[in-house]
Amino acid sequence: MSNIITQRFIKCHNKLREENRVRSSRQFALALDYLPQSLSEILKGRRDVTIELLRKAVEKYKVNPVYIYTGEGPMFMTEEDHKSFRVLTVVTDAREDERIVHVPVPAQAGYAAELGDPSIIQDLPTFTLPDYKYKIGTHRSFDVSGDSMETTLFEGDKVVCSYLEPTLWESGIKDGYVYVVVTRADVAVKRVANLLKTEKQLELISDNSFYESYRVNIGDIREVWYVRAKISPFLPSPQNIKHYIHDEVKELKQTISKQSQLIDSLNTMVARLLQTPSLTSDINVRNHEEAED
Helix, strand or coil: CCCHHHHHHHHHHHHHHHCCCCCCHHHHHHHCCCCHHHHHHHHCCCCCCCHHHHHHHHHHHCECHHHHHHCCCCCECCHHHHHHCCCCCCCECCCCCECEEEECHHHHHHHHHCCCCHHHHHCCCEECCCCHHHCCCCEEEEECCCCCCCCCCCCCCEEEEEEECHHHHHHHCCCCCEEEEEECCCEEEEEEEEEHHHHCEEEEECCCCCCCCEEEEHHHEEEEEEEEEEECCCCCCHHHHHHHHHHHHHHHHHHHHHHHHHHHHHHHHHHHHHCCHHHHHHHHHHHHHHHHC
C-alpha cells in the first residue's frame, strides 16, 4: 500500500489526465524525465513517489506541494503562485535532523545559476551548531567575499543565515539589517532597504562607503537569507586592539574639540548681544528696579 503522499501524487496525475493536460501516463513520465515503467509501479501502488519526481512535477505541471504534503489547498498552483515558489533542497543526517549547508565562494556562482539542481546542494559541505535556534527552520552559511561590508564583515568571514520564505519578503525584510540576497547571477551579502511594497525592488547597501548602493527587481531575486551570526577566522591582536583604542581616543578628542568650538561660538554670540545698546539699556533698567525692591 502506497503512502498518503504517493496517493495524492496519483490524484494529481489522474487530474491531469482527466483535463487532457497530458495524453497518457507515458507522456507524463517522459515529460518528467522518468521511466514509464517506474511510474507505472507508482500508479499501481507498488512503490512510493520519490522526492526528485515530486520536484519535477512541481516545476513542470505546477503541482501544489502544500497539497501533496498536507492535503490542504488546490492540487495545482496558479501561475503567480508558481513564479514565487522555490523548491529548497535541504540535507539531513541519519536521524533526519537538518544540517546547515555551507556555500563557499567558489561554489556561489554555480549556486545562483543552478538553484533548482539538488546535486549542487548535496555536494556542498554541511555542519551543525549547538544553539537550539539553529535546530528550527532551514539555515545556510555563506562565505563573505570582498571588502564591501567592512568594518562589519571581512573577507573570509562566514555568515550563518535563516531562510526567509518569499511570501514573507514584503513584510519580513527589515530596513538596515544584513541579508544574503541570491539573484539569478550573484550571491550578495548586504544591508537591505525594503522597497518591495512601493517599487518591487530591494536596495542593497554596503557598509563600506566606497561602494554605491544598487537595486534588484523582485523578479530577479531567487532566495533571501537573514544573517543571524558570523563565524570569523580573525581575532584581534594586541597591536590591533591598540590601534582600535587609539582610533577611539582620536574620535573622542575630535568630538570634544567640536563641542569646545560650539561653546566658544555661543560665548561670542552672548557677548555680542550684551554689547547691543537696546539690550544693555533693558538690563540696566531691570537692575535698577531690582535694587529699589
